[in-house]
Amino acid sequence: MNPLVSCIITTHNRAELLKNALRSVREQTHPYLEIFIVDDGSEDQTPEICQAWTREDSRIRYIRVPYPKGANHARNVGISQANGKYIAFLDDDDEWMPDKIKTQAEVLERTQESFTFCSKYLAYTNEQHQVVKRKLSVEPRDVIRYEDLLTFNWIGETSKIMVLTSLAREVRFDENLTSAQDYDFYLRILKRGYIAVNVKEPLVDINIHSGPRISTSTTAKYKGQRKIILKYYNDMSKEQKRRQLHHYRMLEWSRNTVRNNVYLKKALSLYPWWKDWVLLKRNTKIMMQGFLMRFHARRAVGTYTEEPVRMKLK
Structure with a gap:
């Protein structure tokens, strides 16, 4: 019940945030850890601090990638170096609760499954990186299967997961994706017949801060969402295709008011969830996220498309 777990922290130019992330790993109650800090070409004080x-701490190993190649490459570097039975990933701006590794390792040992995820807190921080508000987010289902995941990324951030090392080596992260790397990683795991076991206890703080984050880049989301749809389109049901395409089209934004209204009309007509009470009750959260992403697209300079969407339901 005490397997070695490889903790992989990926970082880039976030020396101050990295301190909190590493502290949360070093304070884990699980007794057997190895800690890899994979530095994706940082140009701040990260190398000196990590060394x-x-x-x-003899458990810590620092690996520096000379030039930035993205978080996917950094995670894959960590995967190739891991010696533990299981791997847990942590982004440099997130933090684990003290029992995160212990709880998930016990679940995998007890169930003999290969993949698990947990609940989270959305932790909103100020400029001093202090948490000012926390919001609990729990996925209610006990397990997630491939068919479930085709609808939406119910699992969430990589900081929430733990995976069997041998399985992670087989799958690895797609380094060509600009966004949705975690979603693609989970889909390829579950497509092999595995299930994602849900530890409903909130064991991670996903920090929401004012610094650069991939989740605030609408251009990256737009490109990543398109690749996900194209890659898994044939496995989706008709409703899943409609929801995924709705999600994708909600990211479209044009500075031309007429064209922009056309984009929004296409997105809303594709999936008219407000006309059906069952759909409304089930999908309000997802659709609200779509509107928020559209709001981000409107605010972000250059994160829009002038090209018509040519993907249609089949």
């Missing part, structure tokens, strides 16, 4: 940490 000092390796002298303080």
Whole structure:
């Protein structure tokens, strides 16, 4: 019940945030850890700080990628170096609760499954990286299967998961994706017949801060969502295709008012969830996220498309 777990922290130019992330790993109650900090070409004080940490704690290993190649590449570097039975990933701006590794490792050992995820807190922070508000987010289902995941990424961020190391080596992250890398990673795992076991206990703080984050880049989301749809389109049901295409089209934004209204009309007519009470009750959260992403697209300079969407339901 105490397997070695490889904790992989990926980082890029976030020395101050990284301190909190690493602290949360070093304070884990699970007794057997190895900690990899994979630095994706940072140009701040990250190398000096990490090298000092390796002298303080023998469990820590610092790996520097000379030039930035993205979080996917950094995670794959960590996967290739891992010696543990299981791997847990942590983004440098997130933090784990002290029992995160212990709880998930016990679940995988007890169930003999290969993949698990947990609930989270959305932790809103100020400029001093202090949490000012926390919001609980729990996925109610006990397990997630491939058919479930084709509708939406119910699992969430990589900071929430733990996966069998041998399975992670087989699958790895797609380094060609600009966004939705985690979603694609989960889909390829579950498509092999595995299930994602849900540890409903909130074991992660996903920090919402004012710094650069992939989740606030609408251009990256737009490109990533398109690739996900094209890659898994034939496996989706008709309703799943409609929801995924709705999600994709809600990211379209044009500075031309007429064209922009056409984009919005296409998105809403594709999936008229407001006309059906069952759909409304089931999908309000997802659709609200779509409107929020559209709001981000409107605010972000250059994150829009002038090209018509040519993908249609078949």
